[in-house]
Amino acid sequence: MIVLAFFLSFAAWTALAFAMNRHRRDLGWARATSGQRTVLRCVGGSLLAASLWACAEHWGWSKGTVAWFGVMAASAGILVLALGYRTQPRRSGRNRRG
Amino acid sequence: MSWLHTWGGLITGWILFFVFLTGTAGYGEIELDRWMRPEKPLVAPEVAQADALALGLKFAETTIPDARRWLLSPPGGREQPELRYFIEDYPETEGGSGKRFSGYLDPATGEKTQYRATGGGRLLYRMHYQLHYIPRTAAAWIVGFCAMAMFAALVTGIIIHARIFKDFFTFRPGTGHRNWLDAHNVVGVLSLPFHLMITYSGLMFLCYVYMAPVIAAEYGWGEDNRRAFTDMMFLGHPLDRDTRRAAPAPSASLAPMLAEADRLWGPGNIGFVDITRPGTTAARVRIVEGTRHVAGERATLVFDGVTGTVVDGPIVNPPPRAISKTLISLHEGLFAGPVLRWLYFLAGLMGTAMIGSGLILWTKKRRARLEGRVGFSLVERLNVATVCGLSTAVAAYLWANRLLPVEMSGRAAWEAHVMFLVWAVMAAHAALRPAARAWSEQCGIAAAAFGLIPLVNALTTDRHLGASIAAGQWDLAAVDLTCLAIGIGFVAAARIAARGHQRAVPAKTISPTVHGAAE
Amino acid sequence: MGGYGVAYAASVLMARGLPLSRYEAMQWAILASFPIYLCVVLWAFRARPLMRMWKGVLGLAGICAGLAWWMGPA
Numbered sequence: 245m246i247v248l249a250f251f252l253s254f255a256a257w258t259a260l261a262f263a264m265n266r267h268r269r270d271l272g273w274a275r276a277t278s279g280q281r282t283v284l285r286c287v288g289g290s291l292l293a294a295s296l297w298a299c300a301e302h303w304g305w306s307k308g309t310v311a312w313f314g315v316m317a318a319s320a321g322i323l324v325l326a327l328g329y330r331t332q333p334r335r336s337g338r339n340r341r342g
Numbered sequence: 343m344s345w346l347h348t349w350g351g352l353i354t355g356w357i358l359f360f361v362f363l364t365g366t367a368g369y370g371e372i373e374l375d376r377w378m379r380p381e382k383p384l385v386a387p388e389v390a391q392a393d394a395l396a397l398g399l400k401f402a403e404t405t406i407p408d409a410r411r412w413l414l415s416p417p418g419g420r421e422q423p424e425l426r427y428f429i430e431d432y433p434e435t436e437g438g439s440g441k442r443f444s445g446y447l448d449p450a451t452g453e454k455t456q457y458r459a460t461g462g463g464r465l466l467y468r469m470h471y472q473l474h475y476i477p478r479t480a481a482a483w484i485v486g487f488c489a490m491a492m493f494a495a496l497v498t499g500i501i502i503h504a505r506i507f508k509d510f511f512t513f514r515p516g517t518g519h520r521n522w523l524d525a526h527n528v529v530g531v532l533s534l535p536f537h538l539m540i541t542y543s544g545l546m547f548l549c550y551v552y553m554a555p556v557i558a559a560e561y562g563w564g565e566d567n568r569r570a571f572t573d574m575m576f577l578g579h580p581l582d583r584d585t586r587r588a589a590p591a592p593s594a595s596l597a598p599m600l601a602e603a604d605r606l607w608g609p610g611n612i613g614f615v616d617i618t619r620p621g622t623t624a625a626r627v628r629i630v631e632g633t634r635h636v637a638g639e640r641a642t643l644v645f646d647g648v649t650g651t652v653v654d655g656p657i658v659n660p661p662p663r664a665i666s667k668t669l670i671s672l673h674e675g676l677f678a679g680p681v682l683r684w685l686y687f688l689a690g691l692m693g694t695a696m697i698g699s700g701l702i703l704w705t706k707k708r709r710a711r712l713e714g715r716v717g718f719s720l721v722e723r724l725n726v727a728t729v730c731g732l733s734t735a736v737a738a739y740l741w742a743n744r745l746l747p748v749e750m751s752g753r754a755a756w757e758a759h760v761m762f763l764v765w766a767v768m769a770a771h772a773a774l775r776p777a778a779r780a781w782s783e784q785c786g787i788a789a790a791a792f793g794l795i796p797l798v799n800a801l802t803t804d805r806h807l808g809a810s811i812a813a814g815q816w817d818l819a820a821v822d823l824t825c826l827a828i829g830i831g832f833v834a835a836a837r838i839a840a841r842g843h844q845r846a847v848p849a850k851t852i853s854p855t856v857h858g859a860a861e
Numbered sequence: 862m863g864g865y866g867v868a869y870a871a872s873v874l875m876a877r878g879l880p881l882s883r884y885e886a887m888q889w890a891i892l893a894s895f896p897i898y899l900c901v902v903l904w905a906f907r908a909r910p911l912m913r914m915w916k917g918v919l920g921l922a923g924i925c926a927g928l929a930w931w932m933g934p935a
Contacts, residue, residue, distance in 0.1 A: 246681055306636035307677060314685025317533040317692065324528050346906045494902050545895045553891050560887055571887060662888035
């Protein structure tokens with residue numbers, strides 16, 4: 245259940261990141277249409293909610309809510325690192341402004 | 343706003359780093375305590391709580407028959423496998439406090455256990471609000487001031503960097519100032535709920551110090567009046583703090599009370615037994631549940647110590663008290679199981695990394711303008727001494743635990759002295775070396791200090807990784823393994839810092855990612 | 862600083878003014894005191910002219926303290 249909660253939240257952050265044009269550009273992707281962005285945001289939001297549910301299932305609601313914040317922070321942290329290193333080789337200038 | 347964030351953060355940053363680092367270590371307080379007492383049995387014997395408590399009671403009765411307070415916590419839960427006691431005598435003079443004794447008993451034999459004298463993880467945890475070498479109240483005010491600055495820095499950080507939510511996943515690895523800004527924002531935003539909670543609840547913990555005049559305005563000044571409020575806040579009912587001797591009376595048997603607690607909360611779920619003024623007509627036995635809850639309240643049974651009947655001490659829990667109790671319990675995270683505790687640890691590391699990266703960011707942004715000024719190099723040196731030096735000092739504390747002779751007098755105090763001496767040496771080193779070199783050298787020292795801990799442990803005790811993992815004692819092994827991981831993190835940090843130095847790029851320090859992992 | 866004064870005075874006012882039991886009112890006041898302090902600090906750093914900031918902070922503290930004093934000990 246913990247692993248599930250973690251991956252749900254990871255997937256949620258990924259969807260939310262792909263909904264942002266900034267990150268799409270960093271990955272070398274085309275801009276998302278506003279329809280795509282809405283869909284990705286909804287998917288991300290519901291996956292986060294699902295992750296909360298998974299946490300509550302394992303820990304109970306009170307502890308689960310606390311754990312959910314931790315799980316969100318941990319999974320988002322890994323995604324941030326992954327995105328950071330994924331986009332690194334594409335950058336020409338190290339300090340290019342985003 | 344920006345000014346408040348930058349300067350408020352800078353002047354309190356070094357102390358906040360200390361507070362966050364020791365506080366984060368505090369989440370592993372009990373595991374560290376166990377690691378630092380290698381004489382403890384590797385696998386704890388199973389003893390029923392009631393049997394252990396009976397032995398503890400016998401010990402208390404023979405030590406000080408007419409104590410004002412006996413407090414016994416039986417083995418069980420995440421707490422230690424032994425029985426802990428705390429005995430307080432009646433004060434010799436009116437208004438003073440009585441002599442206090444505390445220690446550990448073997449739950450099977452009732453004998454005092456022979457552990458090495460050590461501050462343990464507890465001392466490290468206490469440092470995060472009591473600092474060290476400083477009177478408690480003064481330390482509370484210093485930490486409170488820094489916490490308030492932290493609170494302001496968090497809120498101003500959110501306001502000025504409204505962009506941080508737009509740049510949510512942005513992190514550009516590297517060593518320039520923009521990379522550090524990214525790192526600062528990322529670790530700040532990702533566990534923002536934790537940061538806000540920990541700061542606000544930290545202030546609530548010591549509110550009776552900071553807001554003493556407010557309490558005094560209603561309750562009046564003085565220790566007793568303050569207690570009238572804090573007992574309500576923390577316990578939910580006034581505690582018997584009467585230090586006068588009452589008339590002697592025979593005590594009721596403890597066993598039925600324990601049985602009642604077992605019936606209500608399930609077997610083996612007693613947190614502690616607190617007996618005030620035993621052997622007198624005023625005797626009260628308070629039994630508190632072992633399980634911790636997010637709301638902070640633990641079930642409590644209060645018995646009359648003479649008749650053995652339940653005294654109805656209803657816990658008053660109006661909404662504001664429930665809120666403050668929950669805040670405090672969230673801060674402590676004692677309800678957390680292993681996984682959740684690791685998440686707490688991680689959030690603490692993120693907080694530490696946020697402060698550390700904020701401090702480094704200050705120098706990165708101003709290097710071009712201020713390089714060579716006295717103030718600038720002071721900040722730069724203090725950063726090295728805090729980020730790397732303090733980490734090394736914490737490792738030195740663990741080294742001292744293993745290397746100081748066991749029979750040395752004042753041993754526990756010397757462990758802490760070693761920690762602060764090492765910190766002083768690291769600070770001197772940072773002051774004497776060029777800043778860029780100091781970074782890479784101190785990262786190297788820190789890497790060695792942490793990475794070698796499992797080795798030192800294996801050479802000096804038989805509680806090394808081979809033994810603890812084989813016995814399935816993961817909480818013991820976790821200390822060694824975490825030190826090893828931190829050591830590896832610092833190795834990577836040292837390499838990055840050295841590479842930056844060789845390139846002679848002005849911006850060179852450890853990478854933010856590694857830095858986050860290393861704290 | 863002045864912010865502490867305001868937070869203190871406002872908290873005493875709350876502790877006295879809230880129509881609750883002594884403990885309950887006090888606990889609310891203590892809970893609120895830190896955010897109040899924070900708001901005052903943030904506001905003080907926004908108000909550019911130093912005099913205006915001092916006038917505002919001291920004025921607010923004075924009003925709260927005055928009201929609290931007028932209500933008298935509960």
